[in-house]
Amino acid sequence: MTLHSDVAELLAEAGIIDVDVDEAVADDHARTSAYLRIVSVIASSRSRDRDRAIVATILRDPDVSGAKTAVVALVDEIARKVSGPAEFRQWSAELLPEIDQLPAEGYRDFIRRRIDDWLFYLSVKDGHVPTPAELAEVTDWMQRCLAEGSRSPAVLAVVAESANTKKTRNIAKNRATSRELRTE
Numbered sequence: 222m223t224l225h226s227d228v229a230e231l232l233a234e235a236g237i238i239d240v241d242v243d244e245a246v247a248d249d250h251a252r253t254s255a256y257l258r259i260v261s262v263i264a265s266s267r268s269r270d271r272d273r274a275i276v277a278t279i280l281r282d283p284d285v286s287g288a289k290t291a292v293v294a295l296v297d298e299i300a301r302k303v304s305g306p307a308e309f310r311q312w313s314a315e316l317l318p319e320i321d322q323l324p325a326e327g328y329r330d331f332i333r334r335r336i337d338d339w340l341f342y343l344s345v346k347d348g349h350v351p352t353p354a355e356l357a358e359v360t361d362w363m364q365r366c367l368a369e370g371s372r373s374p375a376v377l378a379v380v381a382e383s384a385n386t387k388k389t390r391n392i393a394k395n396r397a398t399s400r401e402l403r404t405e
Contacts, residue, residue: 227278228252234271235262253287260291264298269312272299277319289328292320293335300339305347310340338363350375353383361385368393 222230229242237258245252256279263275276295282288296313303309313336323329341359345351345367356364356379364384369392371377380393 222278222281224282227281228255231256231259231275231278234275235259237262249284249287252282252284253290256282256287256291257294260295260298264295264302269299272312273315273319276316277322280319280323285323285325285328289323289325289332292316292332296332296335296339300343303343306340306343309343313340334360338366342366345371345373345376351379353379356380356383357385361389365389365392368396371396 225242225246228245232238232240232242232245232255235258237255240251240255240258245255259275259279263272272295276292279288279291296316299312300309303312317333320329320332323332338359341351341355342363350373356367361384364380364386365388367376368380368384368389371380371393374397377393377397381390381397384390384393
C-alpha cells in the first residue's frame with residue numbers, strides 16, 4: 222500500500238470527504254490533522270473491530286511523530302469511553318502487536334506508557350486507592366489528571382502527599398479540601 226492509498230482509505234472509512242488527499246500526503250501537519258479527525262470518528266463508533274487495522278495503517282506513515290500523535294489520541298478517546306480497566310486492557314492488548322512494529326523505540330514506549338497510565342486511572346476510577354509507590358509508577362501527566370479529576374478524598378490525599386510535582390500536590394490538596402467534594 223502507498224501512503225496516498227492509506228490516507229484515502231482511512232478518510233473514506235471515516236466518511237470524511239473534505240480533506241484533499243494529495244495535500245495531506247504532501248504535508249505532514251495536514252496528514253496528522255486528518256488522522257486526528259479520523260481517530261475521532263473511529264473512536265465514536267460502537268464497534269472496535271477495525272481499530273487494530275486502522276492503527277496498523279496509521280503507524281505505516283513515514284512521519285512517525287504524527288502517527289504516534291494519532292494513536293495516542295485514539296488511546297485517550299477509547300480510555301474515556303470504556304466501562305472499566307478490563308475492557309480497556311483487552312482493547313489495548315489487541316493493539317500492542319501493531320505498536321511494537323513502530324521503528325522508533327521512544328514512541329513505542331510512549332504509547333505503551335500512555336496505555337499503562339490509563340489502566341491505572343481506570344482502576345482508580347473503579348475504586349482502587351493507589352499507594353504512594355503505585356502513584357510513583359505513573360507519569361506526571363497522569364498524576365495531574367488524578368489531581369484534577371478524582372472525586373475521591375482518599376485518592377486526592379495520596380496525590381497531595383506523593384505526587385512528583387509541587388503543582389500537582391497543591392492541586393490535589395486544594396481539591397481535597399474544597400467545598401465541592403464535601404457537599405457530595
